[in-house]
Amino acid sequence: MPVRRLIVLAILTVLACVLFLTWGARGDMGFVLQFRGGKLLSLLTVAAAIALSTMLFQTVTGNRILTPSIMGFDALFLLIQTALVWTLGGSRFAGLDPMWKFAAESLVMMAAALALFGTLLGRGRTDLNRMILTGVVLGIGLRSLTALLQRLIDPNEFAVVQSASFARFNRLEQDGLLAALCIVGLCALAVWRMRETLDVVELGRERSIGLGVDHDRIVIKILLIVAALVSVSTALAGPAVFVGLLVVSLTRAILPSHRHAILLPCATLIAALLLVLGQTLFERVLSMQSTLSVAIEFLGGLVFLFLIMRSRRS
Amino acid sequence: MISVQNLSYVTAGKRILDDLSLDIAPGQVTALIGPNGAGKSTLLALMARLLRPDNGRITLDGLDVHRTATADIAKRLAILRQEQAPLGRLTVRDLVAFGRFPHHRGRPTAEDHLKIDTALDQLALSDLAGRFVDTLSGGQKQRVLIAMVLCQNTDVVLLDEPLNNLDPAQVRVVMDAVDHMARDLGKTVIVVLHDLNHAARHATRVIALKHGRLFAEGPAGSVLAETPLSQLYETAFDVLTHNARPMVVAR
Amino acid sequence: MTPRATFASLCCLLALLSVASLLVGAQGIAPTDLLFDPQARHLFLAGRLPRTLAVILTGASLAVAGLIMQILARNRFVEPATAGTAQSAALGIVVLTLAAPGLPMIAQMAGATLAALTGTAVFLVMVSRLPVQQPMLVPLTGLVYGGVIGAAVTFLAYENDLLQFVDTWINGEFSAIVRGRYEMLWIAGLAAALAYLAADQLTIVGLGRDAAVNLGLGYRQVMALGLLAVSVVTAITVVTVGMIPFVGLVVPNIVSRLQGDNLRQALPRVALAGAVLVLGCDLLGRLLRYPHEIPVGTVLGVIGAGVFLWLLNVRPRHAG
Numbered sequence: 001m002p003v004r005r006l007i008v009l010a011i012l013t014v015l016a017c018v019l020f021l022t023w024g025a026r027g028d029m030g031f032v033l034q035f036r037g038g039k040l041l042s043l044l045t046v047a048a049a050i051a052l053s054t055m056l057f058q059t060v061t062g063n064r065i066l067t068p069s070i071m072g073f074d075a076l077f078l079l080i081q082t083a084l085v086w087t088l089g090g091s092r093f094a095g096l097d098p099m100w101k102f103a104a105e106s107l108v109m110m111a112a113a114l115a116l117f118g119t120l121l122g123r124g125r126t127d128l129n130r131m132i133l134t135g136v137v138l139g140i141g142l143r144s145l146t147a148l149l150q151r152l153i154d155p156n157e158f159a160v161v162q163s164a165s166f167a168r169f170n171r172l173e174q175d176g177l178l179a180a181l182c183i184v185g186l187c188a189l190a191v192w193r194m195r196e197t198l199d200v201v202e203l204g205r206e207r208s209i210g211l212g213v214d215h216d217r218i219v220i221k222i223l224l225i226v227a228a229l230v231s232v233s234t235a236l237a238g239p240a241v242f243v244g245l246l247v248v249s250l251t252r253a254i255l256p257s258h259r260h261a262i263l264l265p266c267a268t269l270i271a272a273l274l275l276v277l278g279q280t281l282f283e284r285v286l287s288m289q290s291t292l293s294v295a296i297e298f299l300g301g302l303v304f305l306f307l308i309m310r311s312r313r314s
Numbered sequence: 315m316i317s318v319q320n321l322s323y324v325t326a327g328k329r330i331l332d333d334l335s336l337d338i339a340p341g342q343v344t345a346l347i348g349p350n351g352a353g354k355s356t357l358l359a360l361m362a363r364l365l366r367p368d369n370g371r372i373t374l375d376g377l378d379v380h381r382t383a384t385a386d387i388a389k390r391l392a393i394l395r396q397e398q399a400p401l402g403r404l405t406v407r408d409l410v411a412f413g414r415f416p417h418h419r420g421r422p423t424a425e426d427h428l429k430i431d432t433a434l435d436q437l438a439l440s441d442l443a444g445r446f447v448d449t450l451s452g453g454q455k456q457r458v459l460i461a462m463v464l465c466q467n468t469d470v471v472l473l474d475e476p477l478n479n480l481d482p483a484q485v486r487v488v489m490d491a492v493d494h495m496a497r498d499l500g501k502t503v504i505v506v507l508h509d510l511n512h513a514a515r516h517a518t519r520v521i522a523l524k525h526g527r528l529f530a531e532g533p534a535g536s537v538l539a540e541t542p543l544s545q546l547y548e549t550a551f552d553v554l555t556h557n558a559r560p561m562v563v564a565r
Numbered sequence: 566m567t568p569r570a571t572f573a574s575l576c577c578l579l580a581l582l583s584v585a586s587l588l589v590g591a592q593g594i595a596p597t598d599l600l601f602d603p604q605a606r607h608l609f610l611a612g613r614l615p616r617t618l619a620v621i622l623t624g625a626s627l628a629v630a631g632l633i634m635q636i637l638a639r640n641r642f643v644e645p646a647t648a649g650t651a652q653s654a655a656l657g658i659v660v661l662t663l664a665a666p667g668l669p670m671i672a673q674m675a676g677a678t679l680a681a682l683t684g685t686a687v688f689l690v691m692v693s694r695l696p697v698q699q700p701m702l703v704p705l706t707g708l709v710y711g712g713v714i715g716a717a718v719t720f721l722a723y724e725n726d727l728l729q730f731v732d733t734w735i736n737g738e739f740s741a742i743v744r745g746r747y748e749m750l751w752i753a754g755l756a757a758a759l760a761y762l763a764a765d766q767l768t769i770v771g772l773g774r775d776a777a778v779n780l781g782l783g784y785r786q787v788m789a790l791g792l793l794a795v796s797v798v799t800a801i802t803v804v805t806v807g808m809i810p811f812v813g814l815v816v817p818n819i820v821s822r823l824q825g826d827n828l829r830q831a832l833p834r835v836a837l838a839g840a841v842l843v844l845g846c847d848l849l850g851r852l853l854r855y856p857h858e859i860p861v862g863t864v865l866g867v868i869g870a871g872v873f874l875w876l877l878n879v880r881p882r883h884a885g
Binding site: 133 | 694695701702704705706709710716860863864865867869870874
């Protein structure tokens with residue numbers, strides 16, 4: 001039955017993509033398709049990155065409320081981007097080949113995430129709520145630090161700060177798209193090869209060691225993959241705190257399975273469906289310019305509150 | 315065979331285990347007893363490489379458990395801990411099936427499925443196989459976890475207070491499974507027990523720990539006697555004989 | 566440090582920072598200029614003095630509002646800016662601006678206060694339904710709740726081209742403060758001062774409903790009074806200078822660390838320390854990239870988050 005639902009989801013996603021490409025298209029079809037096709041590809045890349053990173057993060061932390069964005073991963077990436085501009089000088093850094101620029105940012109991000117969140121997660125075993133709160137406040141601090149650095153670089157530039165404060169699915173960066181696709185593809189491959197081990201990791205540290213899984217090494221590996229994926233989604237679309245939570249909660253509601261072989265593709269499809277359909281709806285039907293991410297954030301926040309309120313019973 | 319050599323473990327400035335050395339006889343049930351805080355659970359966790367010792371080593375058939383690949387150890391040794399992370403929405407059969415993971419690494423064969431069914435049967439869980447584990451009672455859940463350990467089919471089985479919060483009927487099912495593992499399957503079972511009469515009834519050998527050191531070790535009859543027990547727990551006991559086994563009564 | 570010494574040193578610090586704040590700016594003013602140069606005198610009276618007063622009033626009243634909020638939620642890790650009060654106030658203004666443009670300042674203020682009141686009451690209801698054994702869930706809920714309301718504000722603002730306006734409410738900044746644009750803050754200061762009169766009642770309410778009823782106190786009335794004070798202070802600061810995070814969170818925690826939880830004794834120190842903190846951060850924001858300014862909200866976002874993380878992880882036993 002899960003497989004049938006997966007197929008239905010896949011068909012729906014393909015339909016949504018066709019709708020996105022053709023709805024209200026006028027004039028030269030070839031040009032429209034090329035233009036929208038690039039956009040669709042970035043949207044799908046972002047969807048996969050968000051879905052996979054959130055699902056993996058919940059598996060290694062054993063928690064259904066946590067997502068990398070809630071813990072401040074996006075904020076960390078934005079800070080790294082800004083800090084690199086600050087230290088290397090704006091024009092010089094911006095002049096770099098987007099591919100190399102992106103690779104450098106992702107690498108620094110992976111190292112920083114491991115240093116910062118590796119220790120945090122290690123300590124979280126004793127007091128999970130304190131760890132989450134620490135992550136959330138860390139995120140606020142990192143965002144403020146980014147804003148501060150941006151002011152120091154260019155005191156009059158307000159647009160920079162603003163563009164960094166919420167995601168924009170209508171204006172995706174397409175410069176590093178090839179690099180982004182490669183990273184997401186490699187990560188997805190690595191994750192797929194671990195899919196059965198991930199089922200065991202979800203049982204908790206002690207149980208998975210008992211079953212012969214090198215838990216600590218897997219956690220580090222996953223953390224690195226999550227950092228790379230968050231780099232992709234944040235670089236292409238900007239920060240989106242609750243999208244991942246919304247996607248994963250929907251996945252668990254639609255497909256109550258514990259097998260990552262089912263969960264991971266399902267989450268990816270749901271994310272793609274949500275973003276592609278949402279963007280079609282907002283852009284073509286409601287003609288609301290760039291507020292899809294804000295609407296999703298609103299919904300995702302409500303889901304989060306709902307989860308907290310419900311968790312008190314268990 | 316398991317051999318513990320000069321084992322020390324310190325946490326938060328407190329010495330939990332202090333230069334402990336002992337050997338565990340293979341193919342038998344060994345009960346681990348001692349007052350609260352004696353280091354019993356820590357010893358089990360160290361044996362199962364869930365913790366790293368500050369000093370000393372533990373070998374299993376000559377392999378250092380902390381230096382051997384964890385996947386290899388998982389084929390030789392299984393542990394059931396007391397408190398653990400909550401379980402998600404898994405069915406009983408799904409969870410028990412995880413016990414086979416060390417052997418098939420994610421691709422179960424027909425033989426694995428057979429072993430899963432046998433374990434479910436052994437612990438009287440066949441009727442519950444489709445239930446979600448988070449809907450089970452404490453006793454049922456404990457039986458599921460024991461079935462999972464049984465499924466792992468290892469030579470050594472470590473059980474940390476498996477009888478906590480169980481009613482007498484559930485205790486019976488669990489202890490029967492323990493007997494079955496040692497007697498019929500020839501496994502080495504090490505079990506932490508608080509109820510001395512369960513130790514008397516099911517264990518061949520008894521190891522007593524106190525303040526992180528070895529206090530006494532030997533056949534059940536010699537350790538479960540008035541003098542050693544009274545010194546171990548610093549409270550008086552009478553030891554009677556019932557069905558040719560010692561029976562311990564607090565005085 | 567004895568309570569008296571703390572008080573005295575806080576006063577000295579505030580005086581020093583105030584003098585610095587009066588003298589620092591894009592255009593230097595020497596003390597002697599005030600006597601002889603009418604233009605300098607005008608700059609001083611219309612710009613520097615109102616700004617410094619506004620900073621002091623904002624800092625003091627926000628810190629007090631934070632303390633009251635912590636008593637009402639019975640949790641040390643909440644404050645108006647991170648638990649939806651400030652965001653509700655902003656939502657109130659946006660809705661008013663859209664529904665009835667061109668309302669006078671006082672009506673805007675009333676609307677913002679009403680929205681803040683409602684938003685905070687909803688938060689407190691949510692908090693009362695959370696498990697008592699998990700104090701960390703309270704601030705977490707508040708942060709997300711504030712985020713949800715904030716998303717609603719951004720949505721409305723974006724679709725109606727109000728983002729520029731919203732920015733002035735969300736990023737606290739004192740650079741636009743001149744004479745005639747800050748006086749409302751005196752009301753906020755007054756609301757905070759009123760809390761001092763009700764200090765004992767608030768302390769008892771902080772012990773919980775049962776204790777309050779047992780001591781013959783009108784639990785609901787005191788709760789309502791505290792709620793009103795928090796909402797008035799928050800709404801007024803959001804409308805006049807914008808959201809300033811972490812003041813209400815960090816200051817009461819540090820003061821209580823230094824000298825315990827007797828409210829009557831703590832309140833004046835909390836107010837003073839709040840003024841010192843915001844004044845210090847405002848000065849830092851003015852000096853970091855002189856002659857440009859960095860908004861005080863941004864500076865406090867960095868410093869406040871740092872201090873909060875320290876509080877959160879250094880003193881694990883005091884989370885309730």
